[in-house]
Amino acid sequence: MSRIRIDAVLVQAVIAGALSFAHLHDLAAAAGQDGWKAWAYPVSVDLLLVAAWRRMRTTADNRAAWVWFVIALAASLGANVATAGLLDLGDVPAWLRILVAGWPALAFLGGTLLVHTPATAPTEPEPLRVSAPPVAPAPDPIPDVTVERGPEPAPELPPAPAAEPAPEPAPTTTPTPAAVPPALLDHARKLADTHRATTGSRIDSATLRARLGVPAPLADAITAQLA
Template identity: 65%
Template sequence: MARPALRVDAVLVQAVIAGALSFAHLHDLAAAAGQDGWKAWAYPISVDLLLVAAWRRLRTDGPTRLAWCWFVIALVASLGANVATAGLLDLHTVPAWLRILVAAWPALAFLGGTLLAHTPAHVEPEARADTDPAPGPPAAEDDQEHAPASGADTREPAALIASEPEPVPVPPAVSAPPVPAALVDHARKVADDHEQRTGTPIDSDTLRARLGVPPQLADAIAARLT
């Protein structure tokens, strides 16, 4: 037996009835607040569209502060109209603060719809098993523990001696360069003048700078002066 193409759903019927009543209450409240004509019919559409947009954002992108904020604002506007038109508010003498709220609702709804439509969703990265780094090759320490420490341990003593590196020859000490006697006499005069002016003996660096000689020659002259 084929199932009927159109099936009456009790939940769907209840949603239609609730939507129609809420639509009428919002229209009556807007009309009582001074929004007559087509403007009174636009208010319930604006409230319901904002409520649906916020609920869609919650369903698609998950619970966020932005979606919950505008969902609560639209829900309070819808429930507030239902309660206000239930006899708790005299629709012939609407207070000024309610008129201000009704007049400011279009700008508020436009702001909420723009933020819900154009604010990117923040998606938390999910940890996946396939994105985990592949385990690297096993460490070679286990194999090295069972392997010989080095190939040199199994060789003969003669092979060990032959494989040792040859000692690096140490270069002979550089002999001090010869110092002319005239240069020594001139250096002694420079040293005496420095000691008279400063009260301290002249050092090798100062002597080299005053005489303009290489460092080795300055060291040899300083040794002759002591």
């Protein structure tokens, strides 16, 4: 069997509410509100307190709720203080009778404004938005450009040297024929035969020199031996 846990705060609230309820009832009864009307006054004050408190918890702009909360709290505290022996409940002043008589209309106005005023939720801070760094646009592709080079200027030739006097002709001597290797002579003979068969003429010294890649004296010696 579960045990009933007694909350000290709840007990304190019940005691305070009962005492305040009784003080409001006694003040309303002393001000001329008899019967059930005297019991309705504490209910009206406490309901306005609760409505103002709930309004302050559910809206961001709670200035109006604070005003009505202070008014209801002043009515409750005023009744508690007035019934503590500071006021003669047998001879209540006229201004207090006027306040007690006008309270229902004031409480109805406050409750209507608290209930029917649109509630605005408490504003929450906007999330921090981190902007991405700007992305640089991609560079335009470089077009392929073919650069044609112009003709290079011809190098300047140095001035021709002055003509020197022609040397005196050397005495004519009969050149000694160069020695021709037998293998080279055989190869030259094959080239000469091929040249004769192709052109129908004998091969000359210049052509044979170009074919064999030999010096001019050696080409002349080979040509002389092929004759």
